[in-house]
Amino acid sequence: MKKPAVVSKQFLLPFVLVTSLFFFWGIANNMTDTLLAAFKRIMSMTDTQTSLIQFSFYGAYAVLALPAALFIKRYSYKSGIVLGLFMYALGAILFFPASKAASYTFYLGAIFILAGGCSILETTANPYILSMGAPETATRRLNVAQAFNPLGSITGILLSTFFIQAELNSADATARAAMSEAQLEAIQAHELGAVTGTYMTLGFVLLAVLVIMLLSHMPKTDKASIADENPKSGSTIRRLANNKRYWMGVVAQFFYVGAQIGVWSFTIRLAMSELGIREQAGSVIYLISIIGFSASRFVFTWLMKYFRPSRLLVVAAIADIVLSLVVVLTQGMGWLPVCALIAISLFMSLMFPTIYGIALDGIGDDAKIGASGLIMAILGGALLTPLQAVISDATSINTSYLVPAFCFLVVLLYGLYVEKHRSVA
Secondary structure (H helix, E strand, O other): OOOOOOOHHHHHHHHHOOOOOOOHHHHHHHHHOHHHHHHHHHHOOOOOHHHHHHHHHHHHHHHHHHHHHHHHHHHOOOHHHHHHHHHHHHHHOHHHHHHHOEEEEHHHEEEEEHHOOOOOOOOHHHHHHOOOHHHHHHHHHHHHHOOHHHHHHHHHHHHHHHHHHHOOOOOOOHHHHHHOOOHHHHHHHHHHHHHHHHHHHOOOOOHHHHHHHHOOOOOOOOOOOOOHHHHOOHHHHHHHHHOOHHHHHHHHHHHHHHHHHHHHHHHHHHHHHHHOOOOOHHHHHHHHHHHHHHHHHHHHHOOOOOOOHHHHHHHHHHHHHHHHHHHHHHHOOOOHHHHHHHHHHHHHHOOHHHHHHHHHEEEHHHHHHHHHHHHHHHHHHHHHHHHHHHHHHHHOOOOHHHHHHHHHHHHHHHHHHHHHOHHHH
């Protein structure tokens, strides 16, 4: 019997258009990460003050994922895409008035709106991709789409490196404190202009994508109207709460995202500590990790032709537990912990889309609400990364990788559970 295509001709164009969204929110995720260092220098802020950027970004994911799910449940996937693109573009363009006011609070508001758009896009695009074809190929289809997310991440890092970081004045907080008010304002205006110009350009590109989406036919994948099949959201939530594979997937996703953000947040610092290099060279190690993450996602997608996604998830989780422990136990050994850290990203690439696909497999239209729980699980990045920072301050940067190791253990337990109950997964 012929195996179903990953993407049929009927859905090819919509699949390409929706997959492009994975690229765009990848840009936002990693370019926004670099703003912590940028604002620390521009406004001579503390780490606590700059951490509000991540709080605003990931807080938007937690706050808006469920409303987004209710929105697409009431209307359609296309409506969710249009709303998400509009908010993403609006947030990026609002960097302009924020720069004119030179207001950090204004920037945080713009970041919240931008991230809210990304949250809506993720809540919409992931289940839409899963629904674009045969259920047997849903997880592979999502892995193909998710493969373009790290390409966006690489683009975000490069945009920041060449258009934001390169424009920052080398003066540190002490030097800036000794400047006259006019000198400081001139430097800050140039630096904030670099940040704003980069984000505004992205915003206008997103508006163009929004127009294309509005003019494109995006087929509905629901077999019946939502109102007829599932009139009450409460009943959906009760079904999901009783679906062990789903809620365990949400827990696994929470810890996976916490591991991913923690691994990448401290990559540059660990490379600096182990290799005695500066931030710019450490950024190269970070970029190599992201490139490896992107390439390995294509490899894992190919492997899914021959192995169950849940089995690959188990293998990847075991590998990352071992690699995290190598980082912990080889402090001061130079390239060994750095190479282990890079390798962690290779195996992480499989996890987010695979957990997502397994958790939503077979739950029908409940996926529209279910997707919001998996997107809200991104909050793990905001809550577990500070824990890793506390351990780093109290012990060492290498020891802090016990946190990702524990997170990968949770992912492993989920993979083993799915393997044990694979008749329903």
